[in-house]
Amino acid sequence: MELKDLYITPFYLALIYGIAYGVRGSVTNVYTKKYFIPALTVKIVGAIALGILYHTLYGGDTNNYYHQAGIIYHAFGDSFAAGLELVTTSGDITPAISKYVSRMTWFGHGSNEYFVIRVAAVFALFCFYTYTVIAILFAAITFSGMWVMYMTFSKIRPQAYKELAIAVFFLPSVFFWGSGLLKDSLCLGALGWLFYCFYRGAIERKNIIRCLVLGVMMSAVILSMKTYILLAFMPPALLWVFNESTRNIKSAAVRWLAKPLFLGVGTLVAIFAMSQLAAADARFNLDKIGEQSKITADYLQQVSKTEQGSGYNIGEQDGTLGGMAKLAPQAIVVSLFRPFLWEARNPTMLLSALEASYFMLLTVRIFWRVGFFKTIGAISSVPVLTLCFVFSLIFAISVGISSGNFGTLVRYKIPLMPFYLSGLYILQSLTVPQAAARAGQRRLAGVPRLARAHA
Structure with a gap:
């Protein structure tokens, strides 16, 4: 950060808030309006706080993105054509950009980080290459993606709009790690838009063409950075659409006939998508997913040895899908409910431990008050709950197995956190009041009739 951050940033903050107040009325309702500005504010605070932390203590990714975006920014100053080519390149190195590429650690089609650098470089053109402004942009x-995610959840279950705001916006790990100049921010925003497109286009069947185009764009954004997010989200999203579509069919016979058709189409789409992805990138061939996971986990566990005990071990990986399946239960626990409070080694781990403890307490509370089988029944019968929990579990297995380090896990798992907690709150609003009412009726049934009359 530099001196220019202090006098340029306030102007852009004023501009962003001016736009926010201008559009608030058209993207909120009477219940959600009060959360719009506070939610935007915590995102901005998270982005600035992350920048301060990385610039003063950590170093690392956000600084690298900024410095390499600066190479493209200065390339625009030398030659607009060279700068534009660096932003739009497919990965080929030409004479016009070779001297800039030689100074970049992350470049080209095979680099998941280069998309972030492109976006940061474009933002840099409009703010004189000012880190804080790039971060708040x-x-x-x-x-924007988080807001449409929240509005979608609130439309599905408006009775829980207060709790859903907490789940989407006010989890410390999500607004800290998912706001600044990192891949995680762009992926989280794109995932929110993709969730909205599925609901608006495929379930409500409104603005279908626009949702299709936007959904494809958001999928491309995620694919360019973190493909595994899309791999974890698409199957439960297709299942969500299938469940919603068949639920609206009144005839039981037609529903039973339609189910194989919907499942068959969804399976074909999933297989085609996986085959295309594997053809484009061998890392995502089904035969190599286990191997790639083992390589990633081994690397991160080596890194954790220098990070004051932030590593964890859920078992030995053998690089096969079967080996991953054996570790799935431990991976779910570590992703959703760890680090435990006594495992926290620094302030950021403590925040993550507090969140994980809350996830555990709320999960146990719902299962205890409603009952295990009734809770599972509610999850399987309510399509949006099926989406939230299936996606969360798939994602938890993926990041829990491949991370091996609490420091990286807290960043990797933020896409599942709004979905899991939203699922818990929706489940609570559907089941806990009913369970409490039934318990009250049972207690009342045990009181003598004369006593109830006097009461």
Whole structure:
């Protein structure tokens, strides 16, 4: 950060808030309006706080993104054509950009980080290459995806709109790690838009063409950075659409006939998508997913040895899908409910431990008050709950197995956190009041009739 951050940033903050107040009325309702500005504010605070932390203590990714975006920014100053080619390149190195590429650690089609650098470089053109402004612009575009995610959840279950705001916006790990100049921010925002497109286009069947185009764009954004997010989200999203579509069919016979058709189409789409992805990138061939996971986990566990005990071990990986399946239960626990409070080694781990403890307490509370089988029945019968929990579990297995380090796990798992907690709150609003009412009726049934009459 530099001196220019202090006098340029306030102007852009004023501009962002001016736009926010201008559009608030058209993207909120009477219940959600009060959360719009506070939610935007925590995203901006998270982006600035992350920048301060990385610039003063950690170093690392966000600084690298900024410095390499600066190479493209200065390339625009030398030659607009060279700068534009660096932003739009497919990965080929030409004479016009070779001297800039030689200074970049992350470049080309095979680099998941280069998409972030492109976006940061474009933002840099409009703010004189000012880190804080770039960071809050990342926060603002991420917020747009988070807001449509929140509005979608609130439309599905408006009775829980207060709790859903907490789940989507106010989890410390999500607004800290998912707001600044990082891949996680762009992926989280794109995932929110993709969730909205599925609901608006495929379930409500409104603005279908626009949702299709936007959904494809958001999928491409995620694919360019973190493909595994899309791999974890698409199957439960297709299942969500299938469940919603068949639920609206009144005839039981037609529903039973339609189910194989919907499942068959969804399976074909999933197989085609996987085959195309594997053809484009061998890392995502089904035969190599286990091997790639083992390589990633081994690397991160080596890194954790220098990070004051932030590593964890859920078992030995053998690089096969079967080996991953054996570790799935431990991976779910570590992703959703760890680090435990006594495992926290620094302030950021403590925040993650507090969140994980809350996830555990709320999960146990719902299962205890409603009952295990009734809770599972509610999850399987309510399509949006099926989406939330299936996606969360798939994603938890993926990041829990491949991370091996609490420091990286807290960043990797943020896409599942709004979905899991939203699922818990929706489940609570559907089941806990009913369970409490039934318990009250049972207690009342045990009181003598005369006593009830006097009461």
